[in-house]
Amino acid sequence: MKEIHTKRLFIRKFQKDDWKDLYEYLSDEKVVQYEPYGIMSENDCKKEAMERSNNDVFLAICLKDNMKLIGNLYFCKMEFDTYELGYVFNRSYQGLGYASESCKALFDHAFHNLKARRIIARCNVLNISSWKLLERLHMRREAHYIQKRYFKFDDKNNPIWIDAYQYAILAEEW
Numbered sequence: 001m002k003e004i005h006t007k008r009l010f011i012r013k014f015q016k017d018d019w020k021d022l023y024e025y026l027s028d029e030k031v032v033q034y035e036p037y038g039i040m041s042e043n044d045c046k047k048e049a050m051e052r053s054n055n056d057v058f059l060a061i062c063l064k065d066n067m068k069l070i071g072n073l074y075f076c077k078m079e080f081d082t083y084e085l086g087y088v089f090n091r092s093y094q095g096l097g098y099a100s101e102s103c104k105a106l107f108d109h110a111f112h113n114l115k116a117r118r119i120i121a122r123c124n125v126l127n128i129s130s131w132k133l134l135e136r137l138h139m140r141r142e143a144h145y146i147q148k149r150y151f152k153f154d155d156k157n158n159p160i161w162i163d164a165y166q167y168a169i170l171a172e173e174w
C-alpha cells in the first residue's frame with residue numbers, strides 16, 4: 001500500500017524496527033484487554049513487527065511531527081469486496097482523535113482506490129471506546145451477537161463469552 005497522509009498523521013507499512021513502539025502499547029494490559037491475545041513481551045513484539053512488515057493487513061499509524069508510531073489499523077480483504085477493520089492505539093495517544101483521523105483516511109482510500117464495496121468491524125459490547133469510534137465513522141450497527149465467541153478464560157478456566165456488535169458501511173453511504 002502507498003503511504004497515506006492526513007493533517008497530523010501518516011499511515012505506512014510496518015517495519016521490523018517498529019518493535020519498540022509496538023511494545024509500548026502491546027505490553028499494556030488495558031490496551032489489549034479486548035484483543036484475542038494477551039500482553040506481549042519485547043521478544044513477542046520483535047517477532048510481531050517482523051511478521052507485520054511482511055503482511056499488508058497491519059498498517060502503522062505515525063505522528064507527522066516526530067514519526068512516532070502511536071498505533072495500528074488492521075484492514076483485511078474478505079469476500080465480495082468487503083474489508084474488515086480493526087485498530088489498537090497506544091493509551092497515551094487515545095482521546096485525541098487520531099484513531100478517527102486515520103480510519104477516515106483509510107476509508108477514503110479504500111472506497112476510492114481499492115474499490116471496496118463494504119467495510120465491517122466487530123467489537124465487544126463492553127468496549128465503549130471502540131463502538132463510539134465506529135459510530136463517529138458513520139458505520140451502522142447491524143448485529144448484536146450474544147455469547148458469540150471467547151478469547152480468554154477466567155480464574156476457574158471457564159471461557160469468558162463475548163457479546164459483540166457488528167458495524168458496517170457501504171461505499172454509497174460514505
Ligand SMILES: CC(C)(COP(=O)(O)OP(=O)(O)OC[C@H]1O[C@@H](n2cnc3c(N)ncnc32)[C@H](O)[C@@H]1OP(=O)(O)O)[C@@H](O)C(=O)NCCC(=O)NCCS
Nearest residue numbers: 031034087088089094095096097098099100123129130133
Ligand atoms: C478503540 C480506540 C482505537 C479508540 O480510540 P480513541 O482515541 O477514543 O478514538 P478517536 O481517535 O476517535 O478519539 C476520539 C476522542 O478524542 C477526542 N478528541 C480530542 N481531540 C480531538 C480532535 N482533534 N479530533 C477529534 N477528536 C478529538 C474526542 O472528543 C473523543 O473523546 P471522547 O471519546 O471522550 O468523546 C482506542 O480506545 C484503543 O486503541 N483501545 C484499545 C484497543 C481496542 O480495544 N481496540 C478495539 C478492539 S475491537
